[in-house]
Amino acid sequence: MIPMYLVDEIILRALKEDVHYLDLSCEYLFDASQQSAADLLAKEPGVMCGGAVFARVFELLDPSCRVELAFAEGQAFGKGDVLLSLAGPAAALLQGERTALNLLQHMCGAATATAAFVRAVAGTGAVISETRKTLPGLRALQKYAVLCGGGRNHRYNLSDGVMLKDNHIDASGSIAKAVASVRAKIGHMVKIEVETRHLDEVRQAFAAGADVIMLDNMSLEQMREAVGYLRAFDPGKRVLLEASGDIALERAREIALLGVDILSVGALTHSVRAANISMRIK
Numbered sequence: 001m002i003p004m005y006l007v008d009e010i011i012l013r014a015l016k017e018d019v020h021y022l023d024l025s026c027e028y029l030f031d032a033s034q035q036s037a038a039d040l041l042a043k044e045p046g047v048m049c050g051g052a053v054f055a056r057v058f059e060l061l062d063p064s065c066r067v068e069l070a071f072a073e074g075q076a077f078g079k080g081d082v083l084l085s086l087a088g089p090a091a092a093l094l095q096g097e098r099t100a101l102n103l104l105q106h107m108c109g110a111a112t113a114t115a116a117f118v119r120a121v122a123g124t125g126a127v128i129s130e131t132r133k134t135l136p137g138l139r140a141l142q143k144y145a146v147l148c149g150g151g152r153n154h155r156y157n158l159s160d161g162v163m164l165k166d167n168h169i170d171a172s173g174s175i176a177k178a179v180a181s182v183r184a185k186i187g188h189m190v191k192i193e194v195e196t197r198h199l200d201e202v203r204q205a206f207a208a209g210a211d212v213i214m215l216d217n218m219s220l221e222q223m224r225e226a227v228g229y230l231r232a233f234d235p236g237k238r239v240l241l242e243a244s245g246d247i248a249l250e251r252a253r254e255i256a257l258l259g260v261d262i263l264s265v266g267a268l269t270h271s272v273r274a275a276n277i278s279m280r281i282k
Helices: 004-019 051-061 090-120 140-146 165-172 175-183 199-208 220-233 249-256
Strands: 035-042 067-071 082-089 127-129 163-164 190-195 212-216 240-244 263-264 277-281
Touching: 004 051, 004 082, 004 090, 004 140, 035 090, 051 067, 051 082, 051 090, 067 090, 082 090, 090 127, 090 140, 090 249, 090 277, 163 175, 165 175, 165 190, 175 199, 190 199, 199 212, 212 220, 212 249, 220 240, 220 249, 249 263
Parallel strands: 127 263, 163 190, 190 212, 212 240, 240 263
Antiparallel strands: 035 082, 035 277, 067 082
């Protein structure tokens, strides 16, 4: 699970944005003693993710709130399923409803989308990953959701590894120069990934000693040539191959079958559709 200090920071920021200092509807409608209960209903199939985050919203609003989860993280659910039940002061349940749902729906949506990609490439040996194209402030939750959907995480931030993209290479002069310069300074635990745009750059990245080579926005034929070249000169698969660039679900298996190791999909985080879930007071 994500460290709770990160979760609390995200939730408190969201609550301050939504509640500010007073919920006019609840403050003038309920007294502090009024209790209530609610169920969370799935209005479409999906993959559960963020149950503890949902519960934490209400714990922070009122420690007497109780949440009972019906589905484990990463577990598939169907339309009409009750995902969890909650009980506590009516004011706290209604104050936290939108913040808690916003986070849970987004996390379930990302986990569900990831699971669809994972199913699409099953049996090919390729894994699904997200990118750093995350929504500001929500990276921890989004990357966790990808794990719940069966995917793998790419680097969490710029400190996790070296990625020499096209702009790095163009600014430094060449792939060989960029890799050599960075390799001379990084620690022994750090890997270098090089983004390539065509087969000639794949050759250059391999010759320069890259640990991972990204095939960025290449056609199927270009990727097939790149895989063939790398597998001929690197039969032991020292170098990992990552396909990236507008990878749609419909193309995922076809790309994976080429022999790449990783498919990185920005859409899992930057534009994923939230799951359709609602809270109903009993």
